[in-house]
Amino acid sequence: MKIDVLVVAEKPGVAKAFAEFLSNGRIRVEKIGGVPVRFFERNGEVWASIGVSGHLMDYDFPEEFNSWRSVDPRQLFFIKPKQKIRKSSWKYVKALQILGKQAKEVILALDADVEGESIAFEVIKILRGVNPGIRFKRAWFNAVTKQDILRAVEKFREPDPKMANKAFARMQVDLTIGAAFTRALTLLVEKKAPKIFPRGKFISYGPCQTPVLYLVVKRALEREKFKKKKLYTLEATALIEGKKLKLAYAKGPLEKKEEALKILKAIRDEKVGVIKLAEYRHREVLPPEPLNTIELERRASRFLNIRSKEALDIAEDLYQNGLISYPRTETTIYPPTIDVNKIAKGFGQHSEYGSYVRIHLIPRMPISPRQGNEDDKAHPPIHPVKPASRNFIVKKFGIKAWKLYDLIVRHFLATLSRESVIENQRIVVDIGGYEFKIDGLKIVREGFYKIYPFGKPGERILPYVLEGDLVEIKSIRLVERETKPPPFLSEAEVLKLMKKYGIGTDATMQDHIHTNIQRKYFTIKNKRCIPTNLGLALATTLHSIVPEIVEPEVRGKMEAELVRIAKGEKQPEEVVEFIKDNFLKYYDKLVSNSHVLAEKLVEALRQVYWSKESKKI
DNA sequence: GCAAGGTC
Numbered sequence: 001m002k003i004d005v006l007v008v009a010e011k012p013g014v015a016k017a018f019a020e021f022l023s024n025g026r027i028r029v030e031k032i033g034g035v036p037v038r039f040f041e042r043n044g045e046v047w048a049s050i051g052v053s054g055h056l057m058d059y060d061f062p063e064e065f066n067s068w069r070s071v072d073p074r075q076l077f078f079i080k081p082k083q084k085i086r087k088s089s090w091k092y093v094k095a096l097q098i099l100g101k102q103a104k105e106v107i108l109a110l111d112a113d114v115e116g117e118s119i120a121f122e123v124i125k126i127l128r129g130v131n132p133g134i135r136f137k138r139a140w141f142n143a144v145t146k147q148d149i150l151r152a153v154e155k156f157r158e159p160d161p162k163m164a165n166k167a168f169a170r171m172q173v174d175l176t177i178g179a180a181f182t183r184a185l186t187l188l189v190e191k192k193a194p195k196i197f198p199r200g201k202f203i204s205y206g207p208c209q210t211p212v213l214y215l216v217v218k219r220a221l222e223r224e225k226f227k228k229k230k231l232y233t234l235e236a237t238a239l240i241e242g243k244k245l246k247l248a249y250a251k252g253p254l255e256k257k258e259e260a261l262k263i264l265k266a267i268r269d270e271k272v273g274v275i276k277l278a279e280y281r282h283r284e285v286l287p288p289e290p291l292n293t294i295e296l297e298r299r300a301s302r303f304l305n306i307r308s309k310e311a312l313d314i315a316e317d318l319y320q321n322g323l324i325s326y327p328r329t330e331t332t333i334y335p336p337t338i339d340v341n342k343i344a345k346g347f348g349q350h351s352e353y354g355s356y357v358r359i360h361l362i363p364r365m366p367i368s369p370r371q372g373n374e375d376d377k378a379h380p381p382i383h384p385v386k387p388a389s390r391n392f393i394v395k396k397f398g399i400k401a402w403k404l405y406d407l408i409v410r411h412f413l414a415t416l417s418r419e420s421v422i423e424n425q426r427i428v429v430d431i432g433g434y435e436f437k438i439d440g441l442k443i444v445r446e447g448f449y450k451i452y453p454f455g456k457p458g459e460r461i462l463p464y465v466l467e468g469d470l471v472e473i474k475s476i477r478l479v480e481r482e483t484k485p486p487p488f489l490s491e492a493e494v495l496k497l498m499k500k501y502g503i504g505t506d507a508t509m510q511d512h513i514h515t516n517i518q519r520k521y522f523t524i525k526n527k528r529c530i531p532t533n534l535g536l537a538l539a540t541t542l543h544s545i546v547p548e549i550v551e552p553e554v555r556g557k558m559e560a561e562l563v564r565i566a567k568g569e570k571q572p573e574e575v576v577e578f579i580k581d582n583f584l585k586y587y588d589k590l591v592s593n594s595h596v597l598a599e600k601l602v603e604a605l606r607q608v609y610w611s612k613e614s615k616k617i
Numbered sequence: 618g619c620a621a622g623g624t625c
Contacts, residue, residue: 205619316625317625
């Protein structure tokens, strides 16, 4: 096998795109060690293109440090983890070695971000091992389009070790901190209650998973602390334009019952009210912004009751089967290379969306879609790439996949649709010198809601009246209400907060939620995150001893340090040591207070794993 | 058996 140039991409789809855009269309696909490789000719040279499916290497401690029982977790802060090939990556490594032996030149076509750059250096390490003289070039592209890819191979970059080192530093500190705290917590508990853990279970800490838990627990504690209060309000039933409407005292509920009674007494016998204000305001509601990963997950949770982890799994499946675009993206701007009008037209004969597309979209084409303002410079917003019938998707992928596909298609069509117009209505009636009000809502123009019912507001249409009109008052009564505690955090809110604090990346946020569920720290019921006693015990005890490792800002602070490596302000070793130093202090503080911690955790673990209640979880 | 980040 003779190869001149080897293209290495992060995923098979990109490797395929490189082959297609750089060849004259004649591509031979051959499997090498089970990995598809695309061969083609370019400028009289033989090219091969391969996708490696993410990272090839991982950090791990030297063998002798991986015995939990015989190593003091504190020692982990003082050793340097080593890079190792991942078990699941061996097939790619072998294919790279076979191809790399022959090649003169390698084009590093990894994603244009810090992780992609670090994967590039993993590839370099592997290929130098088999072919020391090989030349490396970095192709930098911001979209997987012909234009971007051709431009990338016209003008190469140098691989940037600073970017890669940021990712490598993150991997090292995450492993060290995670392993040290996880082992310490687990051993601590085991020492006190030797057989407390079922096989394969342990207590974990992580700089993403634990702050997520804390957010959930914090809300649960607010609920516990919440004290109900009684509130009193007055409700007047009025006959307005033949409609019986219930108006509430405009100044809102009162805390003192006597005050409410006083007003009631003063106006009890009023039979007529005067319309003080009649307001009907039109408001435009724009279509949703194009869909990125987080929004897909949030909407799947809110509107379809599908958890974020499952939503991304399903989306991945739909993507692999060519039905939707790449599902891991931050972007909310359609790039000019994607012909949204053409894609929409493709749904013109679809049994679910066809008539909407024909009546509401095609006549207005070409349409400029709604755009957001986020761009990860790597992937477009999530959109359908091929129309498929309900029947086909349900049969092949199941009903949930259909629901998700349906959401994605409708969302896409909504971004091409007209805005909706809503009329916010308000009527205020004066009854014996006291004001009572009612709010209404009318959808004046359905707009995008016609195709996108998700989040469509409910209507309550008030009659049209004018100020000064008189209305009949049927009755006035005192209504007693209780204040309600805030609800548990919804999964959609958790995702939003993770984004706000920079916990995890768009592709991993659902993982961190999932980890907490797996570890039995919280459950999700009816879209809401409810901590278990174990989750409550873990988050509250950790927080009482070392709040620094639990609070949602932890990850952001680490990121702020790590970014200095990529900027060239600090050496990677310097930053790794700095972060490890800080966490070693937290570690010592935690361990010196471990008596309380162990006791509480053991108690909670008994409940979660060994009580009758645990069967339900 | 640890984490979080890629991707399948």
